[in-house]
Amino acid sequence: MTLETLSTSKSHGGVQGVYRHASAATGTDMTFSVFVPPQAGAGAKLPVVFYLSGLTCTHANVTEKGEYRRACAELGLIFVAPDTSPRGEGVPDDPDGAYDFGLGAGFYVDATVEPFARHYRMASYILEELPGIIEANFPADMGAQAIMGHSMGGHGALTLALANPGRYRSVSAFAPISSPINCPWGVKALGGYLGEDRAQWRRHDATALIEDGARLDALLVDQGDADPFLAEQLKPELLEKACRAAGIPLALRMQPGYDHSYYFISTFMADHLRWHAERLRFR
Numbered sequence: 088m089t090l091e092t093l094s095t096s097k098s099h100g101g102v103q104g105v106y107r108h109a110s111a112a113t114g115t116d117m118t119f120s121v122f123v124p125p126q127a128g129a130g131a132k133l134p135v136v137f138y139l140s141g142l143t144c145t146h147a148n149v150t151e152k153g154e155y156r157r158a159c160a161e162l163g164l165i166f167v168a169p170d171t172s173p174r175g176e177g178v179p180d181d182p183d184g185a186y187d188f189g190l191g192a193g194f195y196v197d198a199t200v201e202p203f204a205r206h207y208r209m210a211s212y213i214l215e216e217l218p219g220i221i222e223a224n225f226p227a228d229m230g231a232q233a234i235m236g237h238s239m240g241g242h243g244a245l246t247l248a249l250a251n252p253g254r255y256r257s258v259s260a261f262a263p264i265s266s267p268i269n270c271p272w273g274v275k276a277l278g279g280y281l282g283e284d285r286a287q288w289r290r291h292d293a294t295a296l297i298e299d300g301a302r303l304d305a306l307l308v309d310q311g312d313a314d315p316f317l318a319e320q321l322k323p324e325l326l327e328k329a330c331r332a333a334g335i336p337l338a339l340r341m342q343p344g345y346d347h348s349y350y351f352i353s354t355f356m357a358d359h360l361r362w363h364a365e366r367l368r369f370r
C-alpha cells in the first residue's frame with residue numbers, strides 16, 4: 088500500500104499532514120489527515136485519537152476548524168481524521184443528492200444493500216484498514232487508541248467502541264446521534280445501507296447496544312442546548328437512560344447556548360483530548 092502525501096505543514100511544533108491512499112476496504116481512494124505532535128522522534132510511540140466527523144464533512148472540517156493541535160501538542164497525542172464516506176467515480180450517492188445519505192454520510196457501517204455494499208464499508212475502513220496504515224506510517228502506539236466523533240461521527244465512535252470491546256481505551260462524543268433507530272437521519276441511513284430488517288440495525292445503535300449488554304468504562308459527551316438537531320435527531324436522553332440502567336458512568340454535559348457547529352466543538356475539544364490523554368496514559 089502506497090501512502091501519498093498531499094501536504095505537510097509545521098504546526099504547534101508538530102506536523103499536520105494530509106494523505107491519500109487506495110483503499111482495499113472501500114475500493115476507492117481515501118483521504119485522511121494526521122497531526123503528529125512534537126513528542127515524536129527517537130523511536131517514541133505515541134497514543135492515537137481517531138476523530139470521526141459528521142454529515143457533509145471530509146477530513147478537512149475538523150482539521151481546519153477543530154482547534155485540536157495545541158492540546159495534542161501539549162499532551163503528546165496523534166490525531167487522525169478520516170473522511171466520512173467513499174468518494175469518486177462509480178460511488179453511488181443519495182438518489183436525490185440529499186446531504187444525509189451517500190457521499191459524506193457513510194454512517195460508519197458496512198453496507199449490505201446494493202448498490203452501496205461495494206464501496207460503503209466505513210466500519211471495516213475505520214476498524215481495520217486505517218489503523219494498519221497509521222501503524223505502518225506514523226509513530227503510533229496502537230495499544231493506546233481512543234475514538235471520538237461529532238454527530239454522525241459520535242454515533243460512529245460510540246458504536247464502534249461498544250461493538251469492539253478492548254479496542255479503544257476511551258470514547259467521547261460531541262452531539263452524537265444517540266439512537267439512530269429512533270431518529271430520521273438514522274432510519275434513512277440504516278435502512279438504506281442495511282435493509283429493512285430492523286434487528287440488524289440494533290448492532291449499529293449506541294443506545295440499543297448498551298441495552299443489549301455492551302459496555303464502556305466511561306463516556307464523555309458534550310451537547311449544546313441550542314443545537315437545532317437536538318430534539319429530533321440527537322436525543323441524548325436515550326443514551327443517558329441506557330447508560331444509567333447499565334451503570335456506565337456517562338458525563339453528559341449540556342452546554343448552554345452552543346449549537347451544532349465547529350464553534351461548539353472547538354470550544355470543548357481540549358477538554359475531550361485531556362480526558363482521553365488521562366485514560367491513554369494510565370493503563
Ligand SMILES: N[C@@H](CCC(=O)N[C@@H](CS)C(=O)NCC(=O)O)C(=O)O
Binds near residue numbers: 143237238
Ligand atoms: N446544515 C447542514 C447539516 C449538516 C451538518 O450540520 N453537518 C455537521 C455534522 S452533522 C457538520 O459538521 N457540518 C460541517 C461543518 O460545520 O463544517 C447542512 O445542510 O449541510
